[in-house]
Amino acid sequence: MKVLIVKTSSLGDIIQSLNTAKYLKNKFKDIEIHWVIEKEYFPLISTYPYIDGAIIFDMKFYKKNFLSYSAWKQFFIFLKNLRKNRYDLLFDMQGNIKSSIVNFFAISQKKIGFGYNSVREWPNIFSTNFHINIETNINMGLQYTSLIKNYFQDKNYFDSKKVLLKISDIEILKISQILEHKNLQTTFKMMICPHSIWENKKMDIKALISFLNLIKKSFDFSFLIIYGNENEKIFSDKIYENFKNSSLVIEKLNIPSWQNLMNRVDLVFSMDSAALHLC
Missing domain, CATH: 3.40.50.2000 (Glycogen Phosphorylase B;)
Incomplete structure (x- = not known):
């Protein structure tokens, strides 16, 4: 069929x-x-x-x-x-x-x-x-x-667990190299996805940095900061400037690599639901 x-x-x-x-x-x-x-x-x-x-x-x-x-x-x-x-x-x-x-x-x-x-x-x-x-x-x-x-008139339960997307050996190696970066050698790792095409979903950068500071004071976290275009990279760089020793701005990833990296961190903090659906 x-x-x-x-x-x-x-x-x-x-x-x-x-x-x-x-x-x-x-x-x-x-x-x-x-x-x-x-x-x-x-x-x-x-x-x-x-x-x-x-x-x-x-x-x-x-x-x-x-x-x-x-x-x-x-x-x-x-x-x-x-x-x-x-x-x-x-x-x-x-x-x-x-x-x-x-x-x-x-x-x-x-x-x-x-x-x-x-x-x-x-x-x-x-x-x-x-x-x-x-x-x-x-x-x-x-x-x-x-x-x-x-x-199909099917009333049976369906297990809708997420599936990992396929990535190449080179992409697997790249993810491992990211996680081995000296700035990310902490007890916990958090992925920050601070961007959205919708203005009402965006968080003020001062509020976001204040929130991340509270996280850092309470737990041994490092931050992986994601961006999708050059304007978003400028915003991500501003976050990095406040956590230079415990954060990393991640070079733009394709969706499969993004999802696989996401599944190797401890926490994902996102403004837009797309990232959360990938988890």
């Missing part, structure tokens, strides 16, 4: 939806799972052990360069990759107009999506032919799993 999962963005939502692939692999022995994903999140999907293939849907590039030859060329490459397989089932976990484009062009006997009462953008229902309404007041990860479990 071949299954296509459509969940293109965003990072936190994708992380919470990954267990659907694990569920399907556990339920069916002979199953092949492909996933449609935005280009920037390809490393996440391509390293998840329960997914057999990833199809890049670079919607941001298409929209930004709508009138350019290169955008249309890339879009037709996407269509070619999408339509070279015939799927038994398609599960749309995005539920918006963007995923409707994927659903429309995909070749699948059944296209399963959210019902009118739970879909994010109602025009999406015209791109699927089997609709399931789910509870929208539960954890997002459970919502995604519920869509698939309800289709």
Whole structure:
């Protein structure tokens, strides 16, 4: 059986939806799972052990360069990759107009999506032919799993423990070298993820530094400070300046390496939920 999962963005939502692939692999022995994903999140999907293939849907590039030859060329490459397989089932976990484009062009006997009462953008229902309404007041990860479990009328408990993403031997070595840094030789290690694209999730730097000082006074902690872009690095460097002997600003990591490093520290302190979903 071949299954296509459509969940293109965003990072936190994708992380919470990954267990659907694990569920399907556990339920069916002979199953092949492909996933449609935005280009920037390809490393996440391509390293998840329960997914057999990833199809890049670079919607941001298409929209930004709508009138350019290169955008249309890339879009037709996407269509070619999408339509070279015939799927038994398609599960749309995005539920918006963007995923409707994927659903429309995909070749699948059944296209399963959210019902009118739970879909994010109602025009999406015209791109699927089997609709399931789910509870929208539960954890997002459970919502995604519920869509698939309800289709199979499965009421059994599913163990949704997190799965470590695959990384190379070189990346494993790099993580070990980070943890062996002289500034991190303390009893406990805390990863600090102080950034978010949402302003209301950010913490004032003075308050954050004050909080970390309280932690340092009470426990033997060192801090691994994460950033994602140059503006975030400036903020991270300011934190480091206050803890020069017991902190380290970590060079930008890909998502799989970030998760594996996260699983080797004692505590994660994050402004955004994406990091916490990776734990």
